[in-house]
Amino acid sequence: MKLKQRVVVLCGVLLLLGLAKVFLLDGGEGSAASRRDLRAFRKMEASLLLAKGARLTHTLQSPWEVAAQWVGPREVYPDDTPELAAVLNALASARVERADVGYKGTQLKALLVLDGGQKVVFKPKRYNRDYVVEGEPYAGYDRHNAEIAAFHLDRILGFRRAPLVVGRFVNLRTEIKPVATDQLLSTFLMHGNNTCFYGKCYYCRESEPACAEGDIMEGSVTLWLPDVWPLQKHRHPWGRTYREGKLARWEYDESYCEAVKKMPPYDAGPRLLDVIDTAVFDYLIGNADRHHYESFQDDGGASMLILLDNAKSFGNPALDERSILAPLYQCCMVRVSTWNRLNLLKGGALSSAMRQATAHDPAYPVLTEPHLAALDRRLNGVLATVRQCMELQGAESTLIEDRMNLPHP
Structure with a gap:
């Protein structure tokens, strides 16, 4: 084979190898890395798909202890978490032991302590009315919905770097006010028949409280990372x-x-x-x-x-x-x-x-x-x-x- 032909063949082989590498890294299944990622x-x-109402199948540890053991230098939770549904259900339903204002940050939130001493951040449902369709605000831009969606996107992308978040409905009159600190209680008010609070934060205003529907407030709870x-x-x-x-x-x-x-x-x-x-x-x-x-x-x-x-x-x-x-x-x-x-x-x-x-x-x-x-x-x-x-x-x-x-x- 002439030298010129050999050079052409060699270039063709190198091109194919390059294309093959790109293909394997572009969702292909041939390389070890791609097979592992698949x-x-x-x-x-x-x-x-997480089961509603799931509970731990053993009583040796609380949901909070299980979640705390998941945390490591490179992940908040591992890729294999059969107890995830039970931990999220506990976040959504555990009794509130204490409620206080959430000081840090620019947005309204409350610090809750759940049964067993677990701290969580509660962010109430608040529409941002900058974005509307047919006169109604996008539900997806509720602050709490954004936190929930971001947590699940973190799961889907396989990053596992976001704290656990779940939606929760709380009764402000029966669940929160009886265990609230004086500081949080001082921010409660009524708008018509709706119970509201405005908390303390950089942008918190008495004129712009978060309001429940009656006494029931929708929001999200974010699990506090271990101390x-x-x-x-x-x-x-x-x-x-x-x-x-x-x-x-x-x-x-x-x-x-x-x-x-x-x-x-x-x-x-x-x-x-x-x-x-x-x-x-x-x-x-x-x-x-x-x-x-x-x-x-x-x-x-x-x-x-x-x-x-x-x-x-x-x-x-x-x-x-x-x-x-x-x-x-x-x-x-x-x-x-x-x-x-x-x-x-x-x-x-x-x-x-x-x-x-x-x-x-x-x-x-x-x-x-x-x-x-x-x-x-x-x-x-x-x-x-x-x-x-x-x-x-x-x-x-x-x-x-x-x-x-x-x-x-």
Whole structure:
């Protein structure tokens, strides 16, 4: 065979190998990584539908003890959680021992202590009337519904970095007021026949309380992370300035990611890839407000970026805020496992999984059809962004193999 023919054949073989690698990483089943990710996806699918009213089959541990043992440096709950339905049911139904104001943050919430001493954050149902259809607000933009949906999206994506959340109905007169602190009680008032409270927070106003229907208030409860895992707050490297006329560096410097890569903890370990995962997560839910994030304290950059406080999500389903994806398209890198999971969720599988995952919840339906359609549409946008990166710099530089699993203590 002549040299020229050999070169052509060699180039053809190399091209086929390159295409094969991209295919295997694009939802294919041939590579070991893809097979492993496919098995994890099938396991997730099988565990999506949670039984209503589930309870633990043993009495050796409380639901709170079970959930506390799940937490590790890289996950809030493991991928195999047969007790998840029982823990969520306990969150939705356990007796309230104490109720107090929730001080931190900008949004109204209450701190509840459930039977057995478990702390939870209760966020009441409050419509944001910026987004309406036929004169009615989108149910999916209730603050509590956004938290519930974000938790289940975290399950579906396989990140497992969001605290457990479930919808709950509470009777303010019989469940909350008898065990409320004086500070919380002082914020209660009546609007007609409806019991209301306005609590204490940065934006809490007596003129804008959260009101029950009569005495029954719908909301969400978020499980408090165990005290043995203290949190550390970090400024998000792609945070916004929130000052009119002043842009953050990432908004005008396309090489910004190169500077981030030189700063700890983004110069080593999994944190930068966590930030990129979070950008995908936030783009899907429409959250452009993650100006800070939390990790576990004194982690040396090894622990996960914890997906806390997702209430400002699922706003206008017609708006896809592409700038949320800046960490992805500026760094042009993403985990292989994330890429494989996203490909397995295309073609309507993501919205279908969300319907199934939230079907058990007391607040069902958690999302409206426009929001479910937005999830599928935005997923296509994420996939297109990664493909553009692969066309620009190749799959080898874009798809990063990083499956860091730190053992539980």
